[in-house]
Amino acid sequence: MFTRIITGVVGIALAALIIQMGGALFAGFALVLSLIAWFEYARAFHKKGMNITFITGIIGLFLLWGCAWLGNAEETMAVSTGIVLVVLLESVLLHGRVSFVNACTSAAGIFYFGYPFAHMVMLRFLYPEQQLATSFGPFEFGCAMIWVMFIGTWASDTFAYFTGSALGRHKLCPTISPNKTVEGFLGSVVGTTAAVAGLGVFFSLPVLEMAVLGFCISIIATLGDLVESVAKRYTGIKDSGNIIPGHGGVWDRFDSVLLTAPLVYYFVLLSGIGLK
Known part of the structure; x- marks a missing residue:
């Protein structure tokens, strides 16, 4: 527990620095995280006896990240199409080593990690000219929304854990994640809604x-969280890795963010809160 706490404190401090600095540092860190998560994914399915197209995945993640960095949707579509074609072609050219199921699993993993971290980059640099006044000084809009995304996701996990531990009686998804409860989920809904509303007050949104x-x-x-739980049960692993002492791997720590990053990005665009 002590190791977990120390690692958590150091991780939060490092994350705060990278988020506030933004620029190439933030974008580069997002790329590194996506590559580590891809390695953990490939290793997990390799233990299941599947041959993931590892090198193609690395190239695909680089290209998807580059499209996000450049902010060109047409390039993203072209790269995505190319990734699918190349991965499926490998099931033909390397038929003895890469089955069609392996190829589909590989393509799913590339997009599973590539798109969310790409959206994280795009979110950080959204509306760069807009500054939000706070009691701690001005925040760039994209920086503020990255904080909203992370704090909201952490709040969801934290409220679910403590509410479930105190009041949990009814299992939410016992065959996928036995520890999750309906009460914990409801605590997460209430707590996260209140926490993000509070961030709205803080950022004057x-x-x-x-x-x-x-x-x-x-x-x-x-x-x-449940998506990763399904994958871990299928591959028979407990943690995706041990790169973060006491917390497991990057995939373990960012499983929820993989879905909340695109959510926050498109919510901002559709709601127009960045223009109000």
Whole structure:
């Protein structure tokens, strides 16, 4: 537990520095995280006896990250199409080593990690000219929304854990994640909605829209956690890795963020809160 706490404190401090600095540091860190998560994914399915197209995945993640960094949707579509074609072609050219199921699993993993971290980059640099006044000084809009995404996701996990531990009686998804309870999930919904609404007050953003965003984050974060739980049960692993002492791997720590990052990005665009 002590190791977990120390690692958590150091991790939060490092994350705060990278988020606030932004620029190439933030974008580069997002790329590194996606590559580590891809390695953990490939290793997990390799233990299941599957041959994942590892090198193609690395190249695909680089290209998807580059499209996000450049902010060109047409390039993203072209790269995505190319990734699918190349991975499927490998099941033909390397038929003895890469089966069609392996190829489909590989393509799913590339997009599973590539798209969310790409959206994280795009979110950080959204509306760069807009500054939000706070009691701690001005925040770039994209920086503020990255904090909303992370704090909302962490709040979802934290409220679910403590509410479930104290009041949990009814299992939410016993065959996938035996420790999750309905009570914990409801605690997550209430707590995350309130936390993100509070961030709306802090960043002087529309509180009603932020409360709706918090409600959505609580649901999507839970689903993100369950997606990884399904994958880990299928591959027979307990943790995706041990790169973060006391916390497991990057995939373990970012399983919910993989879904909440795109959610927050598109919520901002559709709600228009960045333009109010």
